[in-house]
Amino acid sequence: MEGTKPVNKKLAAALSGGAVLVLALSGCGGSDDGGNDKLDAWAKAVCDAVKPQAGKIEDANTAIQKQTSDNSTPEAVQQTDAQAFQDMSDAYKAIGTAVDNVGAPNVEDGKAKQTNAVKELKDISASYAKLKTQVDKLDTKDQAKFADGLKDIATQLDKLSQSGNDALKKLEEGDVGKAMAQQASCKSASGSSAATKG
Numbered sequence: 001m002e003g004t005k006p007v008n009k010k011l012a013a014a015l016s017g018g019a020v021l022v023l024a025l026s027g028c029g030g031s032d033d034g035g036n037d038k039l040d041a042w043a044k045a046v047c048d049a050v051k052p053q054a055g056k057i058e059d060a061n062t063a064i065q066k067q068t069s070d071n072s073t074p075e076a077v078q079q080t081d082a083q084a085f086q087d088m089s090d091a092y093k094a095i096g097t098a099v100d101n102v103g104a105p106n107v108e109d110g111k112a113k114q115t116n117a118v119k120e121l122k123d124i125s126a127s128y129a130k131l132k133t134q135v136d137k138l139d140t141k142d143q144a145k146f147a148d149g150l151k152d153i154a155t156q157l158d159k160l161s162q163s164g165n166d167a168l169k170k171l172e173e174g175d176v177g178k179a180m181a182q183q184a185s186c187k188s189a190s191g192s193s194a195a196t197k198g
Contacts, residue, residue: 036175038106043179047186049098053091060084060091074140077150082135089128096121105176113176116167127160 060083067080100118104110131153138149172180180186 036106036179039175039179040182042102042105043176043186044183045102046099047180047183049102050095051185053095053098056087056091060087074138074143074146078135078138078140078146081150081153082132085128085132085135089125089132092121092125092128096125099171105171105179107175113167113171117171120167124160127156131156131160 063080064084067077072080096118099114099121104114107113134149134153134156139145
């Protein structure tokens with residue numbers, strides 16, 4: 001069982017980078033800027049939609065990390081990872097749909113920012129779906145092959161977590177980020193880390 005444990009740890013580490021992405025979308029610090037009702041309504045709709053999905057992504061991360069701490073069989077690792085990737089794919093897709101449905105934020109270039117963010121979220125969703133397919137195809141009977149396959153997936157995950165959050169960051173710049181920071185659902189979605197920072 002030795003072979004898969006360190007690799008799945010690498011997988012978990014790469015994954016936690018990916019989770020940061022949604023938590024960035026769902027929780028920004030900031031103070032009230034005098035208010036913009038339309039923008040506040042937009043932020044509330046997005047935050048309310050993101051919150052349950054951010055929870056799903058957290059749960060998927062946790063599931064993969066649990067598999068690293070136990071003496072897991074390749075079959076168990078495969079099953080957990082495949083389910084986690086599926087959940088993440090679904091979550092990012094749902095966030096993309098939510099941002100799409102809510103419409104453009106009431107800011108300069110709002111439409112372009114929204115369109116780019118939706119495309120990025122859907123691309124991320126597709127990437128996780130692809131990873132699920134890869135995990136499903138791994139050979140659990142051959143420990144060495146399985147570990148190699150996981151290593152390849154961890155590398156791709158790493159790239160995924162570092163790539164293209166640009167459109168999401170742009171969507172959250174300035175007034176949009178401030179408006180999102182006011183929403184209770186965004187504050188709680190970003191977890192306790194935001195709360196401990198004050």
